[in-house]
Amino acid sequence: MTAAGxxxxxxxxxxxxxxxxxxxxxxxRKKEYYEDAGLSPNIHRMANEGFVFTEDQxxxxxxxxxxxxxxxxxxxxxxxxxxxxxxxxxxxxxxRRPRVLVVHETGHDVGHESxxxxxxxxxxxxxxxxxIFDWVNNHRYFSQNTAIVLRPxxxxxxxxxxxxxxxxxxxxxxxxxxxxxxxxxxxxxxVDSRTVVNRRDMGPALEELFGNT
Numbered sequence: 382m383t384a385a386g387x388x389x390x391x392x393x394x395x396x397x398x399x400x401x402x403x404x405x406x407x408x409x410r411k412k413e414y415y416e417d418a419g420l421s422p423n424i425h426r427m428a429n430e431g432f433v434f435t436e437d438q439x440x441x442x443x444x445x446x447x448x449x450x451x452x453x454x455x456x457x458x459x460x461x462x463x464x465x466x467x468x469x470x471x472x473x474x475x476x477r478r479p480r481v482l483v484v485h486e487t488g489h490d491v492g493h494e495s496x497x498x499x500x501x502x503x504x505x506x507x508x509x510x511x512x513i514f515d516w517v518n519n520h521r522y523f524s525q526n527t528a529i530v531l532r533p534x535x536x537x538x539x540x541x542x543x544x545x546x547x548x549x550x551x552x553x554x555x556x557x558x559x560x561x562x563x564x565x566x567x568x569x570x571x572v573d574s575r576t577v578v579n580r581r582d583m584g585p586a587l588e589e590l591f592g593n594t
Contacts (some may be wrong), residue, residue: 395566397590398526400481406534407445407490408549413503415560420503423511431564435574439535442549442556448534455584459483467509492547499547528565
């Protein structure tokens with residue numbers, strides 16, 4: 382990803398030292414987590430204060446493991462945390478000062494069971510994101526040098542099937558296109574709804590961000 386497409390604020394005197402990469406994963410549509418402020422108010426306010434690519438391409442939407450691997454490839458090193466343990470984020474940030482902390486949310490896979498359970502997972506994840514966002518935003522040290530990036534492994538189908546389930550299948554727009562959200566001291570506010578980015582460039586993009594320090 383080029384510097385022109387990266388949209389950082391090069392006038393910032395606050396270089397990024399840490400990134401919290403929230404993999405809002407196991408299949409969640411931008412229709413719910415980005416486009417619907419009523420369902421995801423915390424992600425919505427983070428997006429309003431950050432920069433968003435709305436057309437982020439997911440090539441294959443069949444494999445959770447492959448999609449996650451592609452999303453983090455190119456990162457030199459990162460610390461992994463399952464989102465069910467998100468209460469540990471402050472302690473990990475204090476004690477380890479990780480360069481990149483990957484917070485992996487997997488609750489959305491209940492969409493295979495029912496759309497109602499999926500919506501509950503969307504709301505629960507938004508609350509977790511809100512707690513992370515507020516902690517970083519209000520911290521005297523980390524608010525000055527920590528970026529938060531949110532991106533699912535892929536989306537889900539445009540349509541709920543007759544059994545009331547919401548899968549992730551090839552060929553659906555919302556399965557293949559998600560929104561990537563950046564928030565931090567170096568990011569301008571804005572939305573790019575024209576540039577198509579790809580999950581394989583996430584790792585190199587974050588490395589480019591550290592290279593700007």
